Amino acid sequence: MPTHRRRLPILFTLIFVFTRFENALSADCTEKSFKTGTVCVCAIDYCDEIPALDVTMGQAALYTSSHSGARLHRDVVYATDSEPFGTLHLTIDSSKTYQTIQGFGSTFSDASGANLKSLPDKLADTILRQYFSDSGLNLQFGRVPIASNDFSTRVYSYNEIVDDFEMQNFNLTKEDLQWKIPYIQAAQKHNPNVKLFAAPWSAPGWLKSTKQMDGPGTLLGKAGDTYHKAYAKYFVRFLEEYSKNNLSFWGLSTQNQPTLGADKKNKVQSMAFTAETQRDFIKLDLGPALKASDVGKDLKVLIMDDNRGNLPKWADTVLKDKDAAGFVSGIAVHSYQDSEADKHLDETNKNHPDFFILGTEASEGSNSKDTAVEYGSWDRAEDYTSDILDDLNNWVVGWTERNLVLDAQGGPSWISDFADAPIISFPALAQFYKQPMFYAIAHFSHFIKPGAKRIDHSLNVIELEVESSAFLNPDGSKVIIMLNKGSLVATEHTVVVQDTADNRNHYQFKLPQRSIITLYIQTSNF
Incomplete structure (x- = not known):
């Protein structure tokens, strides 16, 4: 990792230059x-x-x-x-x-869509303008969950018909049609260049070892078999259905937080992959299925999508296999459990300089010991800023927030896995609050343009x-x-x-x- 701190002599030449002492609220903030x-x-x-x-x-x-x-x-x-x-x-x-910096983003979760829909249309559009326009945060990425996750109001998949291996009964749900697609399209009016990337939390239950989406479990069978081929088709069908709504995707993660699916205490939607099983699924099933489809042939496939402490070993395992690596463009990382993030990221870039590293999830307040929503917390703004700086100073090309907007409780969440967000909505008052975290992100995303180089x-x-x-x-x-x-x-x-x-x-x-x-x-x- 290149050093960015070194000792230099302090010079004490005094000269008048414009400066400013800040001690008051910005006049434009209510x-x-x-x-x-x-x-x-x-x-x-x-x-x-x-x-x-x-x-x-x-x-x-x-x-x-x-x-x-x-x-x-x-x-x-x-x-x-x-x-x-x-x-x-x-x-x-x-x-x-x-x-090269690719940009910053947030997530079109069900919870975000539900909160946007609860607000007057003009106010919901104000939120999207604040996030995506070049006069606002100028976000460049939108993460889209494939089916439900912990920030949904229920557990659902796109195909509940057991043994429908050809995915003939695949259908989007009301959540996509009411909470995701309309607001993605509205965001694109503020920034037509928003890059969408998708991630599943779990396969349909009938494809899992536990027969249910929520909780731990693995994909049935092994790479190359009927179950894995069916799941690869599930990805392609998702892309096809969104394409029918004039939405195309830039990238795709193979699995959100695959290590969580091995945690027997876990209760949210999840599915376990090891680096080896993810490698083989990409090589034998998902990669070929995407390349054979019009909607997936140019997609950037992201591996891992988990905490940075899993690096560099996870990336080494997948990318040292040339057949698997041929389908992969980048490595997705989360901003949790990251006390040695610089070491893990630097070693990964050193080992795999041709694959970008993208931050795909970060949030505050989701720890069970924390207060989910903490109004005006400067500590959390500092945490976000420090996290983004740590990422960017160690080869990461972008950073993504977990939710666009949540309610006063930090949801909705079917499993009460509440969290904080940069924007908190109050539909009864026709208002929303911009947390200090919002401004922390703005200090980066508004000023660092796509294509910028860290120097x-x-x-x-x-x-x-x-x-x-x-x-x-x-x-x-x-x-x-x-x-x-x-x-x-x-x-x-x-x-x-x-x-x-x-x-x-x-x-x-x-x-x-x-x-x-x-x-x-x-x-x-x-």
Whole structure:
């Protein structure tokens, strides 16, 4: 893994440069305070927007969100050709590039669709605009569960007819027709380039060893047999039915969290694969079935779709088989149980540099010990920011939230597996709350464009409370994201950014205690 922190001498040349001290809520946020923090309230007639960049060459737009209440507060920082004072010096080098960023996303879960449908149409569309338009989060990915999962109101599959190996009775359900497809189509009106990728939580029960979707179990038989061929057809039929609704898919995961299906205590929809059985299913059944179909021949197949601690062994097992690897494009990872994520991701990229790594699921509040929905939680915004930085600094090309919108309980969920979400809906009030997590995602997704390259960056000191990353957009603009955490000692920093591509320009700004900043540097006039 390339290092992004190294020691450099601190220079103390003092020079005037535009800076800003943030200490108030962004004026555009209609704030509501709780004991746990502050949310921004949106209604039919109003919702705060991200301030426009509006900078020219030699200027940078600084966006700040903080524990004290700022939400993407914008200021302009002017370049100076002399190095000013700073307690932290960050150097970026765009001549050293790493992975290409594909984008950020969220999930069109049944729960998200149910909540959108419970709101007035105009307000539901506001949520989709906030997420998918280029004036909002500019999300590029949409994850679509194949049939039901824990964020459904019931357990269902697309074919309950036992031994229908040809999938002649395959049908989409009311959930697809009312909660998924309409809102995917509406999101595409805000961003026609949204890339959809699908993932199953379980095969129909009659194809499983336990004869039921919920709970643990494996696919019956072995790779290459009737059961595995039937399940491969199940995938193809899903793609065909969505195609009839003018929805095509960019990617497909073979199984959500396959290790969960081996947990005998697990009660949600799941199905176990080992790396070996997943490899063989792809090689003998799913891969050939997709390649033989019009809807699947160009699909990007993702393996694993599970916690990062399973790497690199899982990827090694699948991708060292050339026949299986020929059907695979990427490795899907979740953001749980990740204390050594950098090690696992770095080794995986080193072993398999031709396969991208995509973050496909992250959430807060789903641990049974946590409060599911915590209004205004800045801790969770910090967790998201730190998680995304950890991923991006270690070869991951994108990151995906678990749900677009949930209700005040953190659902609906048929099994009461409630969680937090960036947006919480209140249909009785015709309102929704934007959590700090929403703004944490925005600090990345709004500014880092698809096709951006992560670039080399370094801090002059090892500051355990500060995390950072830097990117070069296709248009030449540069993006720096920094997180100043408060887990140990809350400290404000004066940051000086120097670009090795233009040693004349330095940018000085404040990094408040417990804050997230994005510095967007414009390198040309358009």
